[in-house]
Amino acid sequence: MSLSRPVQVIAVTGGKGGVGKTNLSVNVSMALAEMQRRVVLLDADLGLANVDVLLGVKSPHNLSDVLNGVCDLRDVLIDAPGGIKVVPASSGVQHMTQLNAQQHAALINAFSDLDQQLDVLVIDTAAGISDTVVSFVTASHEVVVVVCDEPSSITDAYALIKLVSTEYHQTRFRVVANMTRTLNEGQNLFNKLQLVCDRFLDVTLQYIGHIPFDENVRKAVQKQTPLLTYAPRCRASQAIRGIAEKMIDWPLPTGPRGHLEFFVERLLHTAQMRL
Numbered sequence: 001m002s003l004s005r006p007v008q009v010i011a012v013t014g015g016k017g018g019v020g021k022t023n024l025s026v027n028v029s030m031a032l033a034e035m036q037r038r039v040v041l042l043d044a045d046l047g048l049a050n051v052d053v054l055l056g057v058k059s060p061h062n063l064s065d066v067l068n069g070v071c072d073l074r075d076v077l078i079d080a081p082g083g084i085k086v087v088p089a090s091s092g093v094q095h096m097t098q099l100n101a102q103q104h105a106a107l108i109n110a111f112s113d114l115d116q117q118l119d120v121l122v123i124d125t126a127a128g129i130s131d132t133v134v135s136f137v138t139a140s141h142e143v144v145v146v147v148c149d150e151p152s153s154i155t156d157a158y159a160l161i162k163l164v165s166t167e168y169h170q171t172r173f174r175v176v177a178n179m180t181r182t183l184n185e186g187q188n189l190f191n192k193l194q195l196v197c198d199r200f201l202d203v204t205l206q207y208i209g210h211i212p213f214d215e216n217v218r219k220a221v222q223k224q225t226p227l228l229t230y231a232p233r234c235r236a237s238q239a240i241r242g243i244a245e246k247m248i249d250w251p252l253p254t255g256p257r258g259h260l261e262f263f264v265e266r267l268l269h270t271a272q273m274r275l
Contacts, residue, residue, distance in 0.1 A: 006252045008120045009262045011044075011140035015156030017127030019148045020178040023217060023227065024240065025124035026054050030082030030228045031244035037119045039084045040077070042111075044136045045126035047097035049089035055080045056224035057088075064090040066110060067103060073110045081226055085118075097132065104135040105260055115263045120247075129160050138168040139261040141253045144208070147189050148179045154192050161193075165203045168259070173203060176243060177210040186210025208246050211239045 012025045022045075029041040043051035046063060059078045065071050073087065080086045090096050099107075111121065123140060125133045137143055137160075145161065147153045157175075164170045175193060177186030190207040197203050214236035220227040228237050256264050 005119075006141075006254075006266050007115055007118055007263045008142070008247075008250065008252055009123065009140040010120065010142045010144060010247065011123040011125055011137045012144045012146060013125040013133060013137055013160060014146040014153070015127070015129060015158075015160040016150070016153045019146045019153055020211070020217075021127075021146050022050055022054060022124050023221070024144075024146055024176060024178065024211070024243075025122050026051060027227050027237070027240045028244050028247070029084045029120075029122045030226055031241045032120050032122070032247065033083040034228075034241075035244065035248060037248070038117065039120045039122060040087060040114060040118045041080070041084055042087045042121060042123045042136075043089040044123050044132070046089045046099070046132055047091070047093060048126070049091040051086055051124055052078075052088045053224060054221060055086065055226060057081075057086065059086075059088045062088045062090045063107065064093050064096050067096075067099075067107065073113055077114070081229055097126075097130070099132060101131075101135075104132065108135070108139050108260055108262055109264075111262050112265055115266050121262060129156075129163050133160075134164060134168070135260070137164055138170060138259065141261070142174060142247075142250055143170065143172070144174045144176055145193075146176050146178050147193060148177065149181070149185060149189060154189065154196075157193055158196050161197060161203060161205075162201055165201050171203050172206070174206050174208045176208055179213045180210040181213055209239060209243045211236050211243075 029039045033039045043049050061076045077085045145157050147157050177189045180186045194205050212235045216231035216234045220230035
């Protein structure tokens, strides 16, 4: 990777729990790796980690060890199925859910040590709109909002978009509809979200696809195997690959935006190269 090429940072979020953020994060990471991208997946649910469970991998260290000075971020990276690397979070460690702004900044800045080793960083955020979720979302270059066909899903997705756009001036959001039952359901979900956002917020939403309800997803979770490995040709796997293909074409950042974000040194270098 050229020194001037920024790392693509994609946060997968949604506000509500249970919409399938982690499944999308894991499998879209694998799909990007299939397209010859070097991918690191960050489990950013700092207190209730589950990426490692879905992938069936274990690590002796996690992000709490990095914050406590036990090891460096490089020591936490583990190899996972599909050729991706994972940064695992902690599970059942309450203080990790209550980090202050300085600790969030320390975690985000620690990733600069990895920028020679990856093309894409995918961030699986926790549910809700906590300070931790917002820190990771606003430090990313792309935000993927996952929604499903529940009223609370649209409501919570809107609340997240409202907070991030009004307080942190992030104006572009990509939307994925998950667990759809019909071809039109995903588009209809997106239209509902876009309608309320257009009415009250100054943001741009882009619908990047839907993932159909597929019984293989549940079976893959039970076997702690990624869907793309368990059922590579099923409808949900095909849909996820289609979403990953769109991600490849997203524009890379051309410079820092003036607030805390991942790989800011690389962004500064990119901006200088453009002068």
